[in-house]
Amino acid sequence: MPLFALSLLPMLAQSPQVSEPQYTQDGQLRKPENYREWIFLTSGLGMSYGAGASASNPRFDNVFVTPQAYRSFMTNGTWPDKTMFVLEVRSSSSEGSINKAGHFQSDITGIEVEVKDTARFPNKWAFFGFGTNAQTARPTPDNAGCQACHSKNGAVDNTFVQFYPTLIPVAKAKGTFRTTP
Amino acid sequence: MPLFALSLLPMLAQSPQVSEPQYTQDGQLRKPENYREWIFLTSGLGMSYGAGASASNPRFDNVFVTPQAYRSFMTNGTWPDKTMFVLEVRSSSSEGSINKAGHFQSDITGIEVEVKDTARFPNKWAFFGFGTNAQTARPTPDNAGCQACHSKNGAVDNTFVQFYPTLIPVAKAKGTFRTTP
Numbered sequence: 001m002p003l004f005a006l007s008l009l010p011m012l013a014q015s016p017q018v019s020e021p022q023y024t025q026d027g028q029l030r031k032p033e034n035y036r037e038w039i040f041l042t043s044g045l046g047m048s049y050g051a052g053a054s055a056s057n058p059r060f061d062n063v064f065v066t067p068q069a070y071r072s073f074m075t076n077g078t079w080p081d082k083t084m085f086v087l088e089v090r091s092s093s094s095e096g097s098i099n100k101a102g103h104f105q106s107d108i109t110g111i112e113v114e115v116k117d118t119a120r121f122p123n124k125w126a127f128f129g130f131g132t133n134a135q136t137a138r139p140t141p142d143n144a145g146c147q148a149c150h151s152k153n154g155a156v157d158n159t160f161v162q163f164y165p166t167l168i169p170v171a172k173a174k175g176t177f178r179t180t181p
Numbered sequence: 182m183p184l185f186a187l188s189l190l191p192m193l194a195q196s197p198q199v200s201e202p203q204y205t206q207d208g209q210l211r212k213p214e215n216y217r218e219w220i221f222l223t224s225g226l227g228m229s230y231g232a233g234a235s236a237s238n239p240r241f242d243n244v245f246v247t248p249q250a251y252r253s254f255m256t257n258g259t260w261p262d263k264t265m266f267v268l269e270v271r272s273s274s275s276e277g278s279i280n281k282a283g284h285f286q287s288d289i290t291g292i293e294v295e296v297k298d299t300a301r302f303p304n305k306w307a308f309f310g311f312g313t314n315a316q317t318a319r320p321t322p323d324n325a326g327c328q329a330c331h332s333k334n335g336a337v338d339n340t341f342v343q344f345y346p347t348l349i350p351v352a353k354a355k356g357t358f359r360t361t362p
Binding site: 036037039040042043044045046047048058060062064067070090092096097098099100101102103104105106107108149153155160162163165166180 | 217218220221223224225226227228229239241243245248251271273277278279280281282283284285286287288289330334336341343344346347361
């Protein structure tokens with residue numbers, strides 16, 4: 001048995017990382033450190049839900065989800081407990097290096113996280129803003145606003161699957177896609 | 182030993198997928214099927230290297246790299262043999278669902294792949310265009326043009342690391358970043 005256990009160690013070290021929400025003792029969410037190795041869902045530029053948003057300094061938003069949640073969604077069209085989304089917001093640049101037109105990504109201006117944790121949050125999901133430097137965060141003060149908008153407008157279970165092009169056909173095939181405004 | 186071997190099977194089944202270039206017998210590259218599960222590097226909108234590009238119908242380009250190449254780059258600041266990049270080009274949409282401003286991603290309009298395969302290609306790297314439907318592709322007819330531009334302007338080993346914000350500091354720390362025009 002000792003030999004067996006030792007032989008397994010290299011396998012364990014290479015097994016896929018499971019990313020689940022981690023909290024401090026006082027209930028703050030720890031910033032996920034490895035989210036850039038999660039599954040990328042989409043990127044937008046200058047997206048706004050409010051009218052009259054300025055397009056003079058548009059920002060990119062990159063959306064990542066945990067690999068195990070992604071695999072579950074591809075099979076079932078739903079999000080399992082412990083699903084985490086990261087919205088990484090970056091400033092945009094133009095005319096750098098050999099680029100003559102359009103926009104490319106630059107520095108991070110904010111990181112937001114949406115977590116599904118049914119045992120911890122009354123509405124199953126909660127939202128956290130880490131800004132550029134915070135390592136831990138409490139649910140955002142406007143959590144109720146986030147919740148109301150996601151609940152009302154998210155195509156699948158409080159999430160904006162209508163903006164994730166690779167997930168739309170999966171949710172439609174599984175019958176979990178809800179057409180919202 | 183039989184017990185040991187059987188016990189290992191579930192671990193092997195979950196070990197990370199290794200994505201290496203696959204070719205047909207006549208030397209065409211097979212389209213990588215699982216590139217959306219690779220590592221996302223960046224996304225741009227309407228990027229053009231030529232002057233006077235139209236911004237009326239800008240396209241997103243999402244860049245992915247194989248996980249093992251990414252891990253190697255994070256350690257060494259260089260790309261190992263068998264590195265693959267996918268450039269996924271998507272049309273952009275506006276004012277859909279609750280979105281009032283900005284651009285979000287829609288259908289795929291083309292898939293391009295850059296491969297490092299030192300035993301196969303005289304210049305180590307080659308470029309392939311799959312359009313929207315092809316499952317296999319020969320090196321692009323303008324391979325020489327791609328090669329010349331990437332070779333001249335890529336910050337690290339024929340690749341545009343200057344546009345990949347998470348890789349720039351790594352390459353600079355490892356001394357592999359070259360400042361280009």
